[in-house]
Amino acid sequence: MATFDVVKRDAPKARPALSKFSWAWLGVLPFFLFAFMFLIYPSSTIALGSFQDTKTHTFTFQNFAHLLQSPSLIASYWISIKISLITSIGGGIFGFLLAYSAIRGGLPRFMRSSLMTFCGVASNFAGVPLAFAFITLLSPSGVLTGWLKAMGYNPYFHGFQLYNFWGLSIVYMYFQFPLMVLVIAPAIDGLRKEWLEAAENLGASSFQYWRYVAFPILLPAILGTMILLFGNSFGAFATAQALTGGAINLVTIVIGSQLRGDVLGDAGLGYALASGMVVVMVIAITGYTLLQRQTERWLR
Amino acid sequence: MTHLKLTNISKEYGGTTVVQDFNLDVEQGEFVSFLGPSGCGKTTTLRMVAGFEKPTSGTITINGQDITNIAPNQRNVGMIFQAYALFPNMTVAQNIGFGMQIHKESKGAIKERVNEMLALINLEKHANKYPFQLSGGQQQRVALARALANRPQVLLLDEPLSALDAKIRVQLRSEIRAIQKKMGITAIFVTHDQEEALSISDRIVVMYEGRIEQVGTPFEVYNFPNTRFVANFVGSLNTADAEVVDPVKGLLSMDGIHFESAEGTKDRKKGDKIKIAIRPERFGFASEQKKANVVDSTIENITFLGSVVRIQLKIGNTKFNMDTFNNPFLELPKIGAIEQVTCSREAVLVLDE
Numbered sequence: 001m002a003t004f005d006v007v008k009r010d011a012p013k014a015r016p017a018l019s020k021f022s023w024a025w026l027g028v029l030p031f032f033l034f035a036f037m038f039l040i041y042p043s044s045t046i047a048l049g050s051f052q053d054t055k056t057h058t059f060t061f062q063n064f065a066h067l068l069q070s071p072s073l074i075a076s077y078w079i080s081i082k083i084s085l086i087t088s089i090g091g092g093i094f095g096f097l098l099a100y101s102a103i104r105g106g107l108p109r110f111m112r113s114s115l116m117t118f119c120g121v122a123s124n125f126a127g128v129p130l131a132f133a134f135i136t137l138l139s140p141s142g143v144l145t146g147w148l149k150a151m152g153y154n155p156y157f158h159g160f161q162l163y164n165f166w167g168l169s170i171v172y173m174y175f176q177f178p179l180m181v182l183v184i185a186p187a188i189d190g191l192r193k194e195w196l197e198a199a200e201n202l203g204a205s206s207f208q209y210w211r212y213v214a215f216p217i218l219l220p221a222i223l224g225t226m227i228l229l230f231g232n233s234f235g236a237f238a239t240a241q242a243l244t245g246g247a248i249n250l251v252t253i254v255i256g257s258q259l260r261g262d263v264l265g266d267a268g269l270g271y272a273l274a275s276g277m278v279v280v281m282v283i284a285i286t287g288y289t290l291l292q293r294q295t296e297r298w299l300r
Numbered sequence: 301m302t303h304l305k306l307t308n309i310s311k312e313y314g315g316t317t318v319v320q321d322f323n324l325d326v327e328q329g330e331f332v333s334f335l336g337p338s339g340c341g342k343t344t345t346l347r348m349v350a351g352f353e354k355p356t357s358g359t360i361t362i363n364g365q366d367i368t369n370i371a372p373n374q375r376n377v378g379m380i381f382q383a384y385a386l387f388p389n390m391t392v393a394q395n396i397g398f399g400m401q402i403h404k405e406s407k408g409a410i411k412e413r414v415n416e417m418l419a420l421i422n423l424e425k426h427a428n429k430y431p432f433q434l435s436g437g438q439q440q441r442v443a444l445a446r447a448l449a450n451r452p453q454v455l456l457l458d459e460p461l462s463a464l465d466a467k468i469r470v471q472l473r474s475e476i477r478a479i480q481k482k483m484g485i486t487a488i489f490v491t492h493d494q495e496e497a498l499s500i501s502d503r504i505v506v507m508y509e510g511r512i513e514q515v516g517t518p519f520e521v522y523n524f525p526n527t528r529f530v531a532n533f534v535g536s537l538n539t540a541d542a543e544v545v546d547p548v549k550g551l552l553s554m555d556g557i558h559f560e561s562a563e564g565t566k567d568r569k570k571g572d573k574i575k576i577a578i579r580p581e582r583f584g585f586a587s588e589q590k591k592a593n594v595v596d597s598t599i600e601n602i603t604f605l606g607s608v609v610r611i612q613l614k615i616g617n618t619k620f621n622m623d624t625f626n627n628p629f630l631e632l633p634k635i636g637a638i639e640q641v642t643c644s645r646e647a648v649l650v651l652d653e
Contacts, residue, residue, distance in 0.1 A: 194385035197352055200372040201379045202399035202450060212398070216389040297432055298388035 043278065049271035063272035073254065073269075077276065080234055080251040083165065087172040088229035094173070095180025096222055102181075103188045116185070119178035126175045131242035134171050138162050163244050171243060172236065176229050183228060187221035190299030217298055224291030231284040234277070251277060303328040303486045304349070304454050309358035311344055311510075318344050319510045322358070326454075326488070331480055333489040333497040336507035337533065342490045345507075346456050349488065350379050362453050378447030382459040384439040386431040392442050393418070393427040399450035417445035420479060437468040444476060448483065455480065455487040461496060473500050494534050498522060506530045528575070528651040537577050538620040539651070544572040550645065552576055555616030559593050561648035575651040580610065582647035583622035585633075586640035594642045599633045613641060 053060045067073050102112045125133075137144045138155075139162055148155055161167050191214055199209040237252035246253050251273060258270030302325040309322040319341040326332050334342035347353040349360055351372030359368045367375050386395050396417050397410040405413075418424045421441040431439055440460055447455060457476070461469040477500050480487045491497050497504050498518040506513045506521060506529075514526040525531035532539070542554040547568050550561040559576060568574065586594045597613040597620070609632065611622045622641060633639050 192383070192385065194381045194383055195387060197350075197372070198379070198381060198385040198387070198446075199398075200352075201350060201377065202446070203373050203376075203402040204398075205373060208402055212401075213387050213389070217387075 046271045046274045046278065049268060050275040052268060052271075054266060054268040060268075063266075063268040066266075066269055067272045067276070072249065073273065076249045076251040076254045076273075077280075079165070079249055081280075083169055083172065083250070084230045084233040086169050087176045087233045088226045090169075091173050091176030091229050092180050092222065092226040095177035095225075096184055098177065099181040099184050099188055103185060104191070115181065119181040122178035123175050123182055126236065127238035128242040130171060130174060131239050134162060134174075134243065138167075138170075163247060165248060168240055168243060168248055171239060172233050176233060179232060180225055180229060183225045184218075184221060187218055187295055187299060190295075191217065218295075220291040220298075221295040224288045224295065227284050227288040227291070231281050231288070234280060234284070301328060302326070303330070303363060304488070305359075305361045306345070306349070307359045307361075309345065309348060309355045309360065311341070311348060311353060312356045317510055319348070319355075322510075322512060324505060324512070324515065326486055328486055329481075329484045331477065331487045331489065331500065331502045333491055333501040333504045334507055335491055335494060335497040335504050335534070336513075337492060340507040341510040342492075342505075342507050343458055346458055346488055346490050349454065350377055350456055351375050376450065376452050377454045377456060378450060378452030379456040380440070380443050380447050380458065380460045382462055384431070384436070384443045384463075386439055386442055386446070388431050391428050391430055392423060392434070395431070395442055396446045396449050398446065403450070413449050417449050420448070420482075421445045421475075435468075436464050437472055440464065440472060441475070444479065448479070448485070452485070455485050457487060457489045459490055459492070461491070462493070469496070476500070498534070504534075506534065508533070525649070528577075531577050531649060531651060536580050536621060536623075538580060539575050539577045540618040540620075542574055542576045544568045544570055544574060546570065547572075550648075550650075552648070552650070555618060557595055557616045559595075559648050560645045561650050562645040563648070563650045565650055577649040577651050578620065578643055578647050580621040580623040581608075582643045583613070583620065583641050584624070584643070586642040592642070592645050593648065594640050597639055597641045599635050599637045599639060602632055602635060613639075615641070 050063050051059055051061070053062065098115065101107065102115045134142075136142055139145065140156055142162075145155060162171075195213050195217075196209055199213050204212065235252065237250075237256060240248055240250050241253055241256065246257065255270050255273045255277070258265045258273065259267055304324075304326040306322055306324045309319060310317065311319040318339075322341075322345055324332070334345060336342050344353055348355050351367070351370065355368060359366055361367065362375075362377070387398065390398065393414050397414045400410045400413060414427070415424070418427055421444060423438060423441060423445075426434060426438065426442075431442070434442065440463075443460070460476070461473055464472060473496055476489075489497070489500065498521075501518055503515060504518055504521045505515050508529045514521055514530045516524075516526075521530060521534055525534060531537050540554050542552045542559070544565055545551040545553045545558065547565045547570060550563065550565050552559045552561055552565070552574065554576060561576065565574075595615050597615045599611060600614050600619065601612040603610040603612070604626070607626055608623050609626050611624065611633070613620045613622055
């Protein structure tokens with residue numbers, strides 16, 4: 001008869017408790033370094049600098065007092081707000097209509113992919129290259145202006161100017177509406193066909209469906225994206241600087257001139273102006289986040 | 301009296317026929333289910349009644365009025381969708397009152413009807429919640445209330461239970477049936493779930509490849525399938541190749557084992573190849589009821605399915621399933637044992653080869 005030895009085995013050792021340090025942190029370290037160097041550190045410097053006297057480095061409200069007492073500085077905010085409002089509303093409406101046509105308008109599928117590819121590129125096309133592109137295209141001696149002149153129409157004889165407020169607004173629109181298309185597309189995709197059918201089934205006309213169902217559902221997303229466009233335009237600097245050479249008194253250009261380090265600059269005032277911008281941007285991002293959250297909840 | 305009538309309805313998409321020659325009369329207050337596999341044309345037919353698809357040919361009438369070319373928003377037909385389709389920007393009460401709001405009914409009338417509907421679906425406490433705050437079952441009940449609030453002539457239900465979990469599905473289908481009966485509304489219910497169709501319907505329309513295979517009560521469709529497709533699709537079915545031995549007596553042979561069928565085989569000749577079909581629950585152990593069709597079988601496997609125990613048998617060279625109620629006080633045969641099983645002559649269905 002076969003016998004078996006009973007082998008006594010110790011109970012397997014409990015797995016040692018996981019060490020508190022996870023090496024995964026190393027993977028995200030570059031992100032934190034980047035965020036610290038280019039977001040937290042500059043923001044803190046701005047916040048602190050706005051309450052510091054540039055020469056004595058003592059605490060002061062003088063920078064803000066100076067800012068609030070200067071009509072030209074207040075006007076720079078107003079010009080920035082105006083151009084941001086115009087390009088966010090204009091770009092928002094145009095971008096929405098474009099996105100809706102491409103996604104829900106029954107156009108061939110390649111239209112959508114072509115549009116999205118273009119928007120992906122155009123929404124990131126800003127700064128000096130964008131200004132240069134428009135100068136070569138629409139300046140008094142630009143290519144398109146030349147063609148128009150050849151056809152007997154000189155836009156500059158009809159009030160058009162590339163280097164003024166409205167010219168800059170047109171240039172800004174070039175990156176504003178593509179951003180709208182990219183951000184609003186998922187919301188339009190989220191509009192379900194059954195909602196239209198359910199509304200029709202309950203007696204609604206196409207107009208009533210848009211009025212009571214589709215538009216209210218899309219509204220938070222549209223408004224949220226317009227706020228994003230507002231922030232996008234409000235913070236733009238290089239395009240305006242390159243195109244107008246500082247002729248338009250945007251707040252970003254004023255900040256740039258204060259912080260450039262020349263003898264006319266006042267860094268403390270620049271920081272105070274930048275703090276004001278941070279406040280506007282925080283409000284814009286908060287509004288965008290809240291509205292986006294609402295949209296996500298509805299379109300889930 | 302015929303309430304909803306579909307006459308010679310066909311639908312083609314770019315040369316492909318998805319519904320053909322569909323004829324159906326539905327009585328007032330009747331609950332009719334369209335049952336069939338995916339792509340059989342049941343939803344397309346329902347959508348043609350709703351007006352979301354236009355028939356290529358044929359007519360649809362409700363109460364004698366031709367609605368074939370009437371826009372969906374003019375038909376007064378209520379519809380419930382598979383994915384609820386509640387408007388996410390509106391509360392439960394607003395969703396239910398939407399149709400009445402569109403029809404410009406007074407605020408008082410809307411409020412009264414909404415409350416009535418909320419009571420009907422037992423969601424009075426949820427009137428001010430948004431759809432995302434409700435469970436799937438609750439959302440579908442709201443969709444039902446919304447569809448009924450307009451007092452539609454016909455209620456259309458497009459697989460309304462398929463997105464719900466099993467328990468809720470069973471509960472909600474009973475609720476839907478009870479509400480439909482209470483309101484006396486004509487209903488068309490689309491499903492691919494045979495159990496759902498069998499349990500809820502007055503009549504079932506079994507569809508396959510755009511055609512009606514059979515129209516009948518659940519009892520008729522299950523027990524007396526007209527075609528092999530219906531026999532296979534509705535319920536579980538054992539099928540086996542056989543041939544006619546005596547057409548007058550209904551005697552059939554499967555691997556040399558004889559079965560008698562009550563179904564007429566008189567129009568067939570001796571030696572004709574046919575298929576026999578027997579539902580698993582129609583088998584029993586011969587020791588319990590020695591009647592016709594007593595055959596030897598080998599027990600190959602036993603599967604416990606809750607209320608039912610499924611026994612896999614081998615009769616001759618053919619495997620059959622036999623279903624028996626689970627009785628914990630009754631000993632089941634052992635695997636490998638040879639047992640005599642039986643089924644009545646009526647249980648043996650004859651299908652064309």
